[in-house]
Amino acid sequence: xxxxxxxxxxxxxxFAAGTDLGTVGTEAQxxxxxxxxxxxxxxxxxxxxxxxxxxxxxxxxxxxxYYETVWRRLIDNYVNTGKxxxxxxxxxxxxxxxxxxxxxxxxxxxxxxxxTAVERALFEAQEAWSVSGDVDGTxxxxxxxxxxxxxxxxxxxxxxxxxxxxxxxxGHLFNVSQTPTTIFHSQGQTFPYGGQVNYDILRQFLxxxxxxR
Amino acid sequence: xxxxxxxxxxRAFIWLGRLVLGGIFLYAGYAKIVLPTMHPxxxxxxxxxxxxxxxxxxxxxxPWGVTFVAHTLPFAEVALGLLLLAGWGLRxxxxxxxxxxxGFFAAVVRSYALGLEINCGCFATPEKxxxxxxxRDGLLLALVLLMxxxxxxxxxxxxxxxxxxxxxxxTPKSQ
Numbered sequence: 001x002x003x004x005x006x007x008x009x010x011x012x013x014x015f016a017a018g019t020d021l022g023t024v025g026t027e028a029q030x031x032x033x034x035x036x037x038x039x040x041x042x043x044x045x046x047x048x049x050x051x052x053x054x055x056x057x058x059x060x061x062x063x064x065x066y067y068e069t070v071w072r073r074l075i076d077n078y079v080n081t082g083k084x085x086x087x088x089x090x091x092x093x094x095x096x097x098x099x100x101x102x103x104x105x106x107x108x109x110x111x112x113x114x115x116t117a118v119e120r121a122l123f124e125a126q127e128a129w130s131v132s133g134d135v136d137g138t139x140x141x142x143x144x145x146x147x148x149x150x151x152x153x154x155x156x157x158x159x160x161x162x163x164x165x166x167x168x169x170x171g172h173l174f175n176v177s178q179t180p181t182t183i184f185h186s187q188g189q190t191f192p193y194g195g196q197v198n199y200d201i202l203r204q205f206l207x208x209x210x211x212x213r
Numbered sequence: 214x215x216x217x218x219x220x221x222x223x224r225a226f227i228w229l230g231r232l233v234l235g236g237i238f239l240y241a242g243y244a245k246i247v248l249p250t251m252h253p254x255x256x257x258x259x260x261x262x263x264x265x266x267x268x269x270x271x272x273x274x275x276p277w278g279v280t281f282v283a284h285t286l287p288f289a290e291v292a293l294g295l296l297l298l299a300g301w302g303l304r305x306x307x308x309x310x311x312x313x314x315x316g317f318f319a320a321v322v323r324s325y326a327l328g329l330e331i332n333c334g335c336f337a338t339p340e341k342x343x344x345x346x347x348x349r350d351g352l353l354l355a356l357v358l359l360m361x362x363x364x365x366x367x368x369x370x371x372x373x374x375x376x377x378x379x380x381x382x383x384t385p386k387s388q
Contacts (some may be wrong), residue, residue, distance in 0.1 A: 062330070177341060178330040189255055191263055192339045195331045200276040201269045205262040212256055 002179050014058050019172065034185065036166050040110035041088040044079040050209045051185040054086055055091035056170045058102035058122045059130050060179045062196050067123045070199050075080055078202075088119075089167040091179050108141045108154035109147075117142045118151075187212060218308045230360030231297045234310060234353065239294030244337040245287035260337070261287070268333030271320050289313075304368060307361040316353045321350050 031112060034051060051075075056063045078084035080140050090107070092099035102122050109118035121142035122129070129138045140148050174183055184191040186209040214317075245264045248255055265283035268274065274282065293313075296306040324331055325347050333340045340346070 049301075139385075175339065180252070187255075188253055189251055189259075191251075193266055193332070194339060194341065195270045195329075196268050197274055199268045201265050201279055202279065205259070205266055208256070208258040210263045212259060 001058075013026070016048060019192075036163075036170070037087055038107075038110060040113060040115050040165060041107075043075060043086040044084055045082050046085050048079075048082055049087040049186060050206060051076075051087060053087045053185070054182040055167070055176045055179055055181040055183075056094050056112075057091055057099045057125065057179040058061045058106065058202045059096035059099035059120075060093065061126070062205055063180045064123045064126045066180045066196050070197065071201060074197050074202070078206060084206065085207075088115075090164045091168055091171045091176055092164070093179060096130075098129060098135055100164070101133075101135045104155050104160050105151060106136055107160040107163055108151040109139065109143070110148050111154055111160075112147055114143055114147060114151075160166070180194060184209065186210075223367060227360055227363050227367060229302070230307075230363075231300060231303070232355050234357055234360070235294045235297030237294070237353070238290045238297065241336055242287045242290030242292075244296060246291070248337055252337055256385075264334065264337060267332055270329070270331040270334070271324055272329065273320060273323075303364045304361070307357060307364050309357050310356075311357045311361050314350070318347075318350045318354045321347055336351065 007057075026180050034046075034053070037046075046093070054066075056066075063152040068213050074086065079208065092103045106118050106122060107114060109115050118139050121138055125138045125141075129135050138150070141149065143151060171181070174181070174190075176192075176194070180196065181192065181194045182204075184193065245247070246257065246260055248260045248263070261284050264287065265279050268283050269276075269279045270285075293306055293310055295375070296302065297310065321333070321342060324342055325344065329342070331342050333342045333346050
């Protein structure tokens with residue numbers, strides 16, 4: 001019996017000592033360093049104790065639900081109070097026919113400072129344009145005709161592809177395979193989390209992250 | 214005198230089950246509490262609330278239930294892992310592990326059938342729930358169920374080392 005207990009304790013110690021591997025060195029640094037942040041697609045203060053990088057797809061129903069149930073409360077309670085820096089990353093999934101087009105329009109809107117309005121319009125009317133493919137018409141409802149001319153010109157010029165591709169590339173660094181995926185950064189730590197989350201549960205995690213300062 | 218070699222197939226299976234399941238439970242609990250792949254290591258509260266988000270992704274429990282499971286399950290896993298490895302009270306603990314594994318397997322199958330794109334949350338690292346996860350958990354459930362049945366059978370059978378020796382036939386005394 002004593003021998004068994006000793007073996008058990010030895011195994012526990014072995015786990016503690018032996019599993020201290022994982023993300024180390026330059027990979028960890030690359031992951032914890034925020035790069036290529038399009039400030040027009042980010043909310044809050046870059047000096048906030050927690051940064052959330054959200055990889056999202058405008059045509060994904062889970063992203064819409066995340067936006068509607070979590071996003072707004074998060075902005076009110078954590079972003080606007082300087083606790084969280086919220087960075088939007090585009091991750092259009094190949095399975096969605098219009099998500100790349102929607103991302104193009106949203107990024108074009110970001111260039112003229114209208115990202116938030118277009119993001120809201122795209123998520124709110126997702127069911128409609130996901131079927132009809134009328135992304136242009138959906139965005140047009142959220143912008144003035146003058147703004148829409150600028151957005152269309154940017155989309156036509158295809159100058160936004162590089163920015164979206166960079167976001168996708170960054171997603172691959174974190175092995176993102178689904179949307180929404182959120183990468184939490186705090187104190188040099190990186191917590192990748194795939195899928196939706198209940199706001200009350202998220203709040204507990206954010207409070208703990210902020211509290212470790 | 215020893216009657217037979219004590220390592221039967223049944224006992225070997227129990228040993229295998231104890232080592233495999235004990236090791237897996239111990240590591241699963243430890244990984245959730247410590248987050249060993251994270252640098253720098255986060256405090257316990259961060260690790261447990263991070264695990265709570267993974268529990269929540271199964272969409273089975275209300276927020277208070279999620280918090281309760283996330284704050285108790287990792288410690289229960291460590292304790293059960295140690296108890297399985299130690300082999301003390303095996304019938305009780307393997308029954309409890311069977312119940313936990315059955316519950317977890319049911320949750321995994323449900324999520325897979327519903328097509329929920331979630332992380333398994335098994336070892337606190339991002340691991341997408343796939344058919345392989347379902348298969349792995351099914352095999353582990355089969356292992357723990359068999360181990361539990363064998364543990365009960367073994368308890369009923371007398372141990373060969375301690376079994377009473379058969380009385381030697383007495384030679385009739387010549388008068």
